[in-house]
Structures are given as structure tokens and as C-alpha cells.
Amino acid sequence: MTTVLTKSFPQEKPPVTRVVPSKKRVLIIGGGFAGVAVARALKRADVDILLVDRRNHHIFQPLLYQVATAVLSPAEIAAPIRQIEAKQKNISVLLAEIKGIDPGARTVEATCPGIGGRKLEYDFLVIATGMRPSYFGHDEFARFAPGLKSLNDAETIRTKILSAFELAESTDDERERARQMTFVLVGAGPTGVELAASIAQLASVTLRNNFRKIDPAKSRILLLDGGARILPTFAESLSGRVAKRLSKIGVEISTGVKVEKVDDQGVIAAGVRIPSATVLWTAGVSASPVVKMLGTKTDRAGRAFVGAFMDIPEVPNVFVVGDAATMIQDGHPVPGVAQAAIQQGRFVGHLIANRLRGRKDGPPFRYRDKGNMAVVGKNFAILEAGHLRSSGFVTWLVWAALHVLALPQLQNRFRVQTQWLWSYLSGQRSSRLISEGPRSSAPE
Numbered sequence: 001m002t003t004v005l006t007k008s009f010p011q012e013k014p015p016v017t018r019v020v021p022s023k024k025r026v027l028i029i030g031g032g033f034a035g036v037a038v039a040r041a042l043k044r045a046d047v048d049i050l051l052v053d054r055r056n057h058h059i060f061q062p063l064l065y066q067v068a069t070a071v072l073s074p075a076e077i078a079a080p081i082r083q084i085e086a087k088q089k090n091i092s093v094l095l096a097e098i099k100g101i102d103p104g105a106r107t108v109e110a111t112c113p114g115i116g117g118r119k120l121e122y123d124f125l126v127i128a129t130g131m132r133p134s135y136f137g138h139d140e141f142a143r144f145a146p147g148l149k150s151l152n153d154a155e156t157i158r159t160k161i162l163s164a165f166e167l168a169e170s171t172d173d174e175r176e177r178a179r180q181m182t183f184v185l186v187g188a189g190p191t192g193v194e195l196a197a198s199i200a201q202l203a204s205v206t207l208r209n210n211f212r213k214i215d216p217a218k219s220r221i222l223l224l225d226g227g228a229r230i231l232p233t234f235a236e237s238l239s240g241r242v243a244k245r246l247s248k249i250g251v252e253i254s255t256g257v258k259v260e261k262v263d264d265q266g267v268i269a270a271g272v273r274i275p276s277a278t279v280l281w282t283a284g285v286s287a288s289p290v291v292k293m294l295g296t297k298t299d300r301a302g303r304a305f306v307g308a309f310m311d312i313p314e315v316p317n318v319f320v321v322g323d324a325a326t327m328i329q330d331g332h333p334v335p336g337v338a339q340a341a342i343q344q345g346r347f348v349g350h351l352i353a354n355r356l357r358g359r360k361d362g363p364p365f366r367y368r369d370k371g372n373m374a375v376v377g378k379n380f381a382i383l384e385a386g387h388l389r390s391s392g393f394v395t396w397l398v399w400a401a402l403h404v405l406a407l408p409q410l411q412n413r414f415r416v417q418t419q420w421l422w423s424y425l426s427g428q429r430s431s432r433l434i435s436e437g438p439r440s441s442a443p444e
């Protein structure tokens with residue numbers, strides 16, 4: 001295999017050994033749903049693939065909220081990218097963060113932790129770097145209101161939630177107790193809804209009888225949104241059913257409410273201060289900054305406008321897939337969901353393989369919507385697929401089965417099923433640990 005790592009920076013001009021590659025080099029940035037799908041579609045192609053990610057693991061993001069609420073532990077919903085790709089011999093994995101792209105020179109600048117800068121050359125570049133939380137110009141909120149995008153975020157949230165109950169139990173100040181037992185979620189899309197429902201069940205079922213001074217079931221869980229209704233990407237009837245279900249399990253919903261401030265005491269929403277020790281941000285996302293490095297047109301959320309082949313027409317041999325891309329199909333944007341990312345990734349992988357074989361491109365990319373689901377605690381999920389709308393227990397079973405099947409590795413599937421079964425029968429959650437954060441092991 002010809003290496004694609006050909007030179008280093010920022011050391012002063014080291015001698016550069018340029019290896020003339022015997023095979024075309026495909027550089028994929030991002031080992032999420034889209035990046036992994038590109039790599040898999042190139043399985044039989046005679047290419048050298050380099051997959052670069054700043055994390056060593058692929059995350060199954062739809063279950064992140066369960067890590068954040070102590071149902072699952074991080075390793076159950078994630079897998080090392082190296083392991084996922086171990087059997088595919090034409091691929092190498094590099095742990096590095098992308099810092100710059102020079103489409104003219106067909107090079108990418110990467111920083112490897114502990115090593116330093118690297119310049120990576122490519123023939124085809126695929127950007128699959130996803131999204132990150134957006135605070136709509138109020139980045140100062142991030143300190144007080146974590147978003148949910150990585151395993152680190154999920155553990156931070158879990159620690160915040162569990163610590164709040166501990167502090168509520170230990171304080172003698174009634175006001176502070178109430179503040180600790182108030183959980184505010186900003187943003188009522190699927191992540192906000194799923195998190196709110198899971199916190200409600202943690203409080204009313206799992207933690208029941210665990211405390212002596214407080215009753216966790218009396219916690220306030222507030223779901224705030226600036227829009228007219230919760231779950232705006234679902235049909236109104238489904239959103240109504242979810243609202244009912246949330247009220248039943250104790251979640252208070254406020255729509256049409258703008259959050260003006262988030263600080264260490266809570267939030268100010270529509271001019272009213274809500275004291276809360278746990279504010280979670282599930283409101284907005286923006287594209288990873290890698291997209292901007294291309295210097296081409298992006299939408300307001302920083303996603304790259306792509307052509308019909310997920311390409312950037314003005315930059316040859318560069319593709320953007322998954323959440324980082326924006327594309328209009330039949331007058332509507334292709335949604336930022338896992339299915340779209342996987343389909344786009346596969347499409348680009350096959351397209352590159354075709355071009356390398358000297359074949360003509362097939363038809364342009366078309367997203368096939370297989371339906372959307374959201375889960376609202378135990379025994380209740382919703383599904384919208386074309387004209388089909390369903391909700392309730394059977395839909396919840398379908399949700400559970402599909403999510404187990406979609407996990408990256410067999411061991412994830414096995415572990416998640418076991419945890420769910422135990423949790424379902426006992427009401428308990430196995431991952432109720434408060435992380436202590438980095439700590440020196442040196443004697444104190």
C-alpha cells in the first residue's frame with residue numbers, strides 16, 4: 001500500500017520524499033455514519049483509503065441520550081474505528097484533527113496528538129465531519145449548558161444530573177434544593193424530547209427510595225422551545241401525542257419561549273428567571289468548521305452546498321456527505337439524519353469506485369426516506385414513514401429492534417440488549433456513576 005503521508009510541518013522544510021503513488025488515494029475526513037459508509041462502499045476498489053478522525057471511535061449518536069441518563073455506558077454505543085475497519089485491507093486509519101485544506105495542491109493539513117502536523121495528499125477528498133452544537137451566537141452559554149454530541153458531552157451531562165440529586169439531598173437550603181431539582185432543556189427536537197423523558201423516568205422510577213431527604217419524583221423537568229410546537233420535523237398529530245405523553249410522565253413543556261440568558265444560576269426565558277443547576281442545550285447545530293476550509297459556499301448553519309453528486313462543482317474531486325452537506329430535494333432539504341448520511345456516503349463511495357474503473361457516473365444522488373422515529377421513555381415511541389404514522393408500545397418495540405440492529409458491532413448489540421432487558425425488568429440503570437474528571441494518581 002502506498003502511504004499518503006508524504007511530508008511533515010511545521011518543522012522547517014524537512015526533505016520531502018514524494019512517493020509516486022501506484023494507486024489513487026481517497027482521503028475521508030470523519031469516521032461517523034457517512035465516512036464509514038464511504039469507506040465500506042470502496043471495499044473492493046483498487047485504492048488506498050485514509051480515514052482520518054480526531055476521535056478513535058465511531059459513535060452511535062441516536063443512543064447518546066441513554067449514556068447521558070445512565071441507561072448505557074459509553075463503550076456500549078461506540079466502537080473503535082480501527083476495529084470497524086480492521087478487515088478492509090485497503091484502508092488505514094489516522095487519529096488526527098484536520099486544520100486546513102488546500103484544494104489547489106490537493107493537500108490537507110492534520111495535527112496528530114503528541115506528534116504534530118502532517119500534510120496529507122489526496123486524489124479524492126470526502127468531507128464527512130458532521131455537526132456540532134450551535135448556541136446561535138451565544139457561545140458563552142456553552143459553559144453552563146452542555147450540548148449532546150460526543151461521549152464526553154454525554155458523561156458531562158450524566159455527572160451534572162446525578163450530582164444535582166446528590167446536592168439536593170445534602171443541602172439544607174430549600175431554595176437551593178429546588179434549584180438542584182429543576183432540569184431545563186432548551187430545544188424540543190428529538191434529542192430534547194428523548195432526554196427529557198429519560199430524566200423524568202430516572203427521577204420517578206430509578207431513583208425512587210434511594211434518597212432520604214428528597215423525593216426525586218418531585219423534580220421539575222422543563223422543556224423549552226422557541227417554536228410553536230415540539231418535534232417540528234414530525235407531523236403535528238404525532239407531536240401532539242408526544243406532548244401528551246411527556247405531560248403524563250411529568251415533563252412541563254413551554255413553546256414559543258426564547259431563552260435569553262444561561263448562567264450558573266439557571267436561565268432567563270421570556271424575561272422570567274428559572275433557577276436551575278442543570279441546563280442542557282439541545283436547540284441548534286452548525287456544521288464542523290472543516291467545511292469552511294474549502295472556501296466554497298455554505299448555508300447559514302455552515303453546511304456546504306453540494307451538487308447533484310454530493311460534489312462541490314467548483315472544486316474537482318471533492319465531496320461533502322452527511323450532516324456537513326446541504327442539499328434540496330423536491331423543494332425540501334435532505335434531513336440531517338443517520339439514514340441520509342449513510343445513503344450519501346455509500347453513493348459517493350460507489351461513484352469514486354466507478355470513476356476509477358473508467359465508467360460513467362450513474363444517476364445523481366436521491367435520498368430515500370425510510371421514516372423517522374423518536375422515543376419517549378419506556379413503552380412509547382413514534383414513527384412517521386410516508387403517510388404512515390404510528391405511536392405507542394408496538395412502535396417502541398420496533399424502535400428498540402431497529403436501534404439494536406443498527407449498532408456498529410455484535411458486542412454492542414449484545415451488551416445493549418442485555419442492559420435494556422435488565423433495565424426494563426428492574427427499572428434500574430447500570431451506569432449511575434458521577435465522573436470525577438481527570439485526576440492525578442500521584443500521592444497527595
Ligand SMILES: Cc1cc2nc3c(=O)[nH]c(=O)nc-3n(C[C@H](O)[C@H](O)[C@H](O)COP(=O)(O)OP(=O)(O)OC[C@H]3O[C@@H](n4cnc5c(N)ncnc54)[C@H](O)[C@@H]3O)c2cc1C
Nearest residue numbers: 030032033034054061062098129130322323336337338341
Ligand atoms: C444526540 C443525537 C441524537 C440523534 N438521534 C438520531 C436518530 O434517532 N435518528 C437519526 O437518524 N439520526 C439521529 N441523529 C443524527 C445523526 O446522528 C447524524 O445525522 C449523523 O451522525 C450524521 O453522520 P455524519 O457522518 O455526517 O456525522 P457524524 O456522525 O457526526 O460524524 C462526524 C465525524 O467527523 C469527525 N470530525 C469532525 N471534525 C473533525 C476534524 N476537524 N478532524 C477530524 N475529524 C473530525 C468527528 O469526530 C466524527 O467522528 C442524532 C444526532 C445526535 C447528536
